[in-house]
Amino acid sequence: MSKLKLLKSKTSRTLVLLVVLFSSVVTLILTAIQLHIDYKDGINVIHQRITQIKLTNIESITQALWTLDNFSIKIQLDGLSRINDIIFVKIVDQNKKLIANSGEINTKNTISEEIDIYKNYRDKQTLLGTLSVVATKENVYQKLIDTVITILISQAIKTFLVSLFILFLFYYLVTRHLQKIASYSENLDLSTDAQALVLDRKKPDVYQNDDLDRVVKSINNMSTTAYNSYTRLLKNQSELSNREAQFKAIFNSISDAIVFANTERKIIQTNPAFYSQFGYSMDELEGNTTLMLYANPEEYQVQGKKRYSKEATPKSSIYEIEYKRKDGSTFPSETMGHAVKLSDGTPIGFIGIIRDITERKNAEKERIVLQNQLLQSQKMDAIGQLTGGIAHDFNNILASILGFAELTMMSLEKSDEHNLIPYIKNINTAGERARTLVAQMLSFSRSTSGSPENIELPLFIKEVTSLIRPTTPTSIDIKTNISKDIPLVYIDKTQLHQVLMNLCINARDAIENNGTITIDLSYEVDSKTQCNSCNKSIQGEYVKISVSDTGSGIPADILDKIFDPFMSTKEVGKGTGMGLSVVHGILHKHNAHITIETKLNAGTTLNLYLPPSHNITDAMPDEKSNHISKQDGKGKHILVVDDEKSITVLLKDILENYGYKVTCETDSSKAFDIFMSTDFDLVITDQTMPETSGIDLVKQILKTKPSTPIFLCSGYSESINEEEALKLGCRKYLDKPINFQSLLKALHDLFKNESA
Amino acid sequence: MKNSYMVIFTFLVSFISLNCNSETRLHITTGFTSPVSDFYSDVLKEVDKRLTEISITFDVLPAERSLVLVNQGINDAECCRIPVVVTRQYKNLVPVNQSFFSARFSAFKNENNAVIKTWTDLKPFSVGSVEGWKIAVLKVKEVKPAEVHIVTTPEQLFKMLDHNRIDFGVVGYSSGLKIIADLKLKNISAIEPPLIEKPLFLMLNKKHKTLIPTFNKVFLEMKNDGTIDKLYKKFKSSINK
Missing domain, CATH: 3.40.50.2300 (Response regulator)
Structure with missing residues (x-):
């Protein structure tokens, strides 16, 4: 056991240091007490000497003072100044005038005492003077220094020896074992089942169940437990890593944005989908609250109270809300959010799963539009089929009626019953009117055949205008605005004529007294509107014919019914209610559309959108090859x-x-x-x-x-x-x-x- | 009622009596020793008799202490001093104008044969004097003899002289003779004539300044009526004994 080994232990060093420190402190305290006592004693000795002067010398000094025997006084003072510790004495008279002194004051460490000297004279104490005695404390101090040196040296030697002994003892009994325990603990490998710790003791039985023995047993138990726990921990850690990887994969692969905020609603974590949805990176979000995500800041407060407050239940709820992206654009979302709480109810944050439902919303809108279109289309088809079916049957019936009326007329002309001819003519006239009506119905139901051809609309408009003019009151002005470079349109000329006539007649009838009918012809390269009869969108190139009047306008409540057959605002007998129905049928048969702009008491404009013929070249028949002649059948x-x-x-x-x-x-x-x-x-x-x-x-x-x-x-x-x-x-x-x-x-x- | 009158009467009588008996009490001390002090005592007793408004007591103190205490006002007057000498140091002392005694300082010699006629003749010798004997001490110190010994009492001086520890002792002539007689010193003798003679005056503390005329008057009366002479003769006769 070398000295180095002894001092190697930090515990030993600390122990020795503490022993030395404590011993030093105790020594210092005791020394201080000892010095204090010595000091007191020294001072007491000085005071005793002064007291002795009072008892021994004052009487003779008084006598000398009384007789003003300065010589004697001087001699006595010289004697006093030679006493141990007394360095200076002097006597002053009652007026403080110096009478005699002896010695000198060569230090500040003194004790002074003044003794007034009285003489009993005529029954009174008469002050003769004052004896001042100055004693030095230097001797006391010197003695104290000597004492201190003696004590400290002796105590230092004692402390050193005791500390050395304690160091050795502590090393032998404790430190070396602690070092072994420490070494064992440092080298303990939890991944393997370690050997038990055994201390190096000569008589193990003697130390059985002492503190170290208990420590060793505890460490052995602990190492076994730690080995088992570590093994379990490794297993759990592996499972946890797998789960974490799974969770991370899910978290990162979810297409919905996920945001996790703390209880202050500051954003803590987001998934990659969040970045793609909002445009913010995690660095940009750091330190910010979710307020920056809300399109409407008030919603932040509302949702905070409702779902993200500490009192909110962790139950999930789905709600729709609008968010704002980094670029300032907004998008509708379906959000599932709730507070996240620990098992003991302590809230740790909030989670929000945000799904961008822009496409769904757009699809819904489109679906509604298409649904309306479909409904309108179905309605018009249904009405058309109904109308067509009825018209077709009526046509057959009328054919029979008119045919047989014609046969009857031929027979009556050959007979003598000429009086019946007017009746038959009336039947024939009524039948013709019915045929006209049926023809209109068939036009609406698209049942009538047409002969489309390329038409130059400017000329055609002028022709129609010239035809309308005679049937229009002079109080109504008819204007035309025809743009240049109007392309050809491919349409049945007769049917288009009927369409324009119907619109002009309606315009005329809408004007009560004075007014203007305006026919505009223009070419739109990029139309963007919606058909008011079929609800389909109108996009692309169209030739536009607008018929405007300054009439009473169309009430809003009937606007969506004006294309229905037999819908008329005119007096009974003045209109069949088939005018716009026929227009609808003809136009859509030719892939054309119609829009209405109307304002009550201001007028109405109906815009016809006709596809230019160069857009429907494929549909156009080859004039020559498709020409159907009377000999087309060739006896087939x-x-x-x-x-x-x-x-x-x-x-x-x-x-x-x-x-x-x-x-x-x-x-x-x-x-x-x-x-x-x-x-x-x-x-x-x-x-x-x-x-x-x-x-x-x-x-x-x-x-x-x-x-x-x-x-x-x-x-x-x-x-x-x-x-x-x-x-x-x-x-x-x-x-x-x-x-x-x-x-x-x-x-x-x-x-x-x-x-x- | 009768008792009440008696009490009032007694009070008035006592009051009047107190006022009638209000006299100035003076304690006069001296630094001279016997027989001079005895002479002073006799004179002052006579003064006490003559001055009904003043009551005098007398006391002998060490010469310097006597001056100190009068100067402090503890005692009322010092009998008697040479004013010029003492008032330099003791500012509270004022003299009366009438002197009834003169101080004579003589040099006393032992068995040596030196001839001393003036103060300067003392220069080669060892000379002693007594603390409080102002003139003697001053003169000795002026001369600056070979050795100077100032002792506390005349007895000390004469003992030293007797033991040849000094060559000459300068003290009051009368006092010296008295001590020689008292101590039965055969080898000591006064050198005639005295080296100096100065009239002495009663020195009052300043607080009794108003009494100066009274003392002047009484001393003058005592001189004129021969009382002083009578008492001085008594003093001289005591020395001669």
Whole structure:
């Protein structure tokens, strides 16, 4: 055991240091007490000497003073000044005048005492003078210094020896064991099951259950427990790391923005989606509250009280709110937010999961627009089909009425019953009016055929204006504003004429007395508006015809109904209510649209948007190749099957008029036999028939002669549509009532292709 | 009622009596020793008799102490001094104008044969004197003899002289003779004539300045009526004994 080893222990060093320190302090305190006592004693000795002077010398000094024997006084003072510690004595008279002195004061450490000297004279104490005695304390101090040196040296030696002994003792009994314990602890590897700690003691039994033994047992127990805990900890840490990785992956991969704020609502953490949604990096967010995210700062307070206050429950809730991005733009969101609390209820922050629902909102808006369009379209289609169906039936009926009225007229002209002719004429006139009305209804329902062509609108507008002028009161002025470079439009001229006439008549009727009708013609390269009748958006190139009046305007409550058939604001008998319905039908048949601008008592403007013909080149027929002539049929044999005889008759008349050979059959059950009995170039069959349906007939025919061209006509049957018909093998699907122009064109195309 | 009158009467009588008996009490001291002090005592007793308004007591003190205490006002008068000498040091002393005694300082010799006629003749010798004997001490110090010994009492001086520790002692002539007689010193003798003779005056403390005329008057009366002479003769006879 070397000295170095002894001092190596910090505990030993500290112990020795403390022992030395404590011993020194005690020594110093005791020395101080000792010095104090010695000092007191020394001072007392001085005082005793002075007292002794009083007792011994005062009497003789008094006598000498009384007799003013200065010589004697001087001798006595010299004697006094030679006493130990007395360095100076003097006597002054009653007037403080110096009588004699002896010695000198050569230090500041003195004790002085003045003794008044009285003489009892005539029964009174008469002051003769004052004896001053000055004693030095230097001797006392010197003695004290000697004492201090002696004590300190002796105590230092004692303390050194005692400390050395304690150091050794402590090392042997404690420090070396502590060092071993420390070394054991430092080298303890928790990943392995360590050996038990054993101290190096010669007589272990003697020390059994002493403090160190208990420490060793505790350390051994602790190391075992620590090993077990560490093993568990490693396992848990591994699981925790996996979970953390999973959580991080989820946190980072979620497309919704996630923000975690502390209880002061300062932003603590966000996920990558947050950056992409808001544009803020975590550095930019640091130290800021979520206030910076709110589009409306008041919402910050509202949500704070509602969801993010300390009192708020941690229950999640989803709410919609608008946020602001870094660039200042805002976006709607669906946010799930709640307070985050520990298991004991202590709030630690708030979490918000923010989903940008801009696209959903836009989709919803678009859906609503489309829904409205669809509803409008469906409504107009439904009305159109209804109108068309009725008109078609009425047309058949009227055909019969007028036909038979004509036959009756011919018969009556040949007979003598001429008085009946006016009646028949009235029937005929009424029938003609009904035909006109039905024609309008068919126009609305798109059932009427048209012959579109390229029209130069400036000329056409002038032509229409000239036609309207005679039927318009002179109090109404008619103006036209026609722009230059108006492209051609591809439309049925007659129908467009009807459209403009209807609009001008409406304009005229809207003006009570004086006013102006203005027809503007312009070309818009980039129109952006919405059709008021079909609700579809109008975008792109359009030729715009605007018919404006200075009339009474259209009330808002009927604005959305003005395109409905039979909707009229005019007096009974003055209008059919079909004017704008016909306009709607014609325009949309030609992919055109209409918008309305109206103001009560100020006037109305109806804008027609017609696609320029260069945009619909593909749809335009080749004038030459598509020309349908009366000899177009070339004797092609067509079988027409329809349970409505008038239809078969009408089709027969029309088709034969164009050179086709037509065989008609109203009984569908016989139709197949007729087909099999003759070679037909084409079969036109209705779908809805009492015995055999059109589909069944088609199947039968195609099964026998698959190459047979078949046109399937359907009124409003839900059993088949165009796609199904074509899939079945039909060459063409025709809506009823049949557009004969379309039919003729289809036939022309069919046979032209076959011949080619 | 009768008792009440008696009390008032007694009070008035006492009051009047107190006022009638109000006299000035003077304590006079001297630094001279016997027989001079005895002479002074006799004179002052006579003064006390003659001055009904003044009551005098007398006391003998060490010569210097006597002056100190009068100067301090503890005692009332010092009998008697040479004013010029003492008033330099003791400012509170004032003399009366009438002197009834003169101080004579003589040099006393032991068995030596030196001839001393003036103060300067003392120069080569060892000379002693007594503290409080102002003139003697001053003169001795002026001369600056070979040795000077100022002792407290004349007895000390004469003993020293007797033991040849000094050559000459300068003290009051009368006092010296008295001490020689008292101590039975055979080898000591006064050198005739005295070296100096100066009239002495009663020195009053300043607070008794108003009494100067009274003392002047009484001393003059005593001189004129032969009382002083009578008492001086008594003093001389005591020395001669």
